[in-house]
Amino acid sequence: MVKESFGDKLLDFLIHALLVLVLIAVLYPLLFVLVASISDPAKVLGGEVWLWPEGLTLRGYEKVFQNNDILQGYANTLLYTVVGTAINLIMTILAAYPLSRKDFVGRGFFTALFVFTMFFSGGLIPTYLLVKSLGMVNTMWALIIPNAIAIWNVIIMRTFFQQSIPLEIQESAQIDGCSNVQILLRMVLPLSLPIIAVMTLFYSVAHWNSFFSALIYLTDRSKYPLQLVLREILIQSNLKDMVETSEESLAKSVMEGESIKYAVVIIANLPVLLLYPFLQRYFVKGLVIGAVKG
Structure with missing residues (x-):
């Protein structure tokens, strides 16, 4: 074993110290929101809550689950996420697989055409007019169809098909009489579960956190996703349906409002927080999967 010099040990210490600071900076806000959501709102507003709950209460969660x-x-966000992610995966696979085939005529042209859309788009107003002309305003499809495919994800998946799926496997399947569709379904996709998992995570998290499209295209409150409801609570302070201001004092209503805000933040992010520790390796793989190999 090579003995480390003092400079190497000092560098390791500084790196680990920096990582610990970054970890604290990332985790503490999450911990504070969780603790504040089950603490007495008066103590939270008074700055008495730091790491542990003070005046344990679940009043905020009770109010949240009483709000329709x-x-x-x-429920809307779950529906949009499931349907949107399924469409995203299908469209991304159907675009990436042909572009990865060396025998696909014009794949360079289509790749350049796809990449062009990453830098130039029609803009918000033309997109809205197009969505309106297609009759998708105030429907779930206005949140899904315009974002049915992400070009960067197509490039990542295409790179995976090129680098991780041996061409010999596809050629042997062709010799056995398989069509391109059969090769994709029977050979390529079973060997591409890691990249499919990466795309599923990327797309599902994007759908779960999306609110701007709903803000633009939806007018019916019954179709609002959770993030748009959360936006109203956090930014517009729309608490009239959850805080009984007619029966309670203004001070108590404000405190309950704060408790509700923290509870909604926890509930809105709970699925992602529960999934990420088990699937974080796929996120890491997704960051390097399109890298150029030396």
């Missing part, structure tokens, strides 16, 4: 808008928004 939040429950409906949660």
